[in-house]
Amino acid sequence: MSDGGTSVPTNPKAVYSVIFGAVAFPCLFIYPFLAFAVAVPSVTCGVFARREIRDSKGTEGGDMTAVIGLTIGVTTIAFVILMWLMSPYFRD
Numbered sequence: 001m002s003d004g005g006t007s008v009p010t011n012p013k014a015v016y017s018v019i020f021g022a023v024a025f026p027c028l029f030i031y032p033f034l035a036f037a038v039a040v041p042s043v044t045c046g047v048f049a050r051r052e053i054r055d056s057k058g059t060e061g062g063d064m065t066a067v068i069g070l071t072i073g074v075t076t077i078a079f080v081i082l083m084w085l086m087s088p089y090f091r092d
Contacts, residue, residue: 008058024042032080039072
């Protein structure tokens with residue numbers, strides 16, 4: 001049964017943010033530099049998506065999707081930095 005309402009479209013940058021984050025996190029364990037290179041677009045797409053959703057005044061949705069992409073991207077970047085700091089190449 002349909003509720004009869006119309007749904008708002010999801011911002012495409014929010015979806016891109018989640019896709020980049022979903023690709024970046026598994027790469028963390030294979031090739032950390034690639035994970036970092038893919039996590040940065042995840043964060044930037046998430047930030048721009050949230051800004052566009054806020055400015056759309058209800059005509060676009062996907063804020064939580066953008067937050068999920070941001071969270072995955074920031075977590076991946078933090079893990080890459082921690083792995084780099086703990087690597088033997090960083091020590092004396």
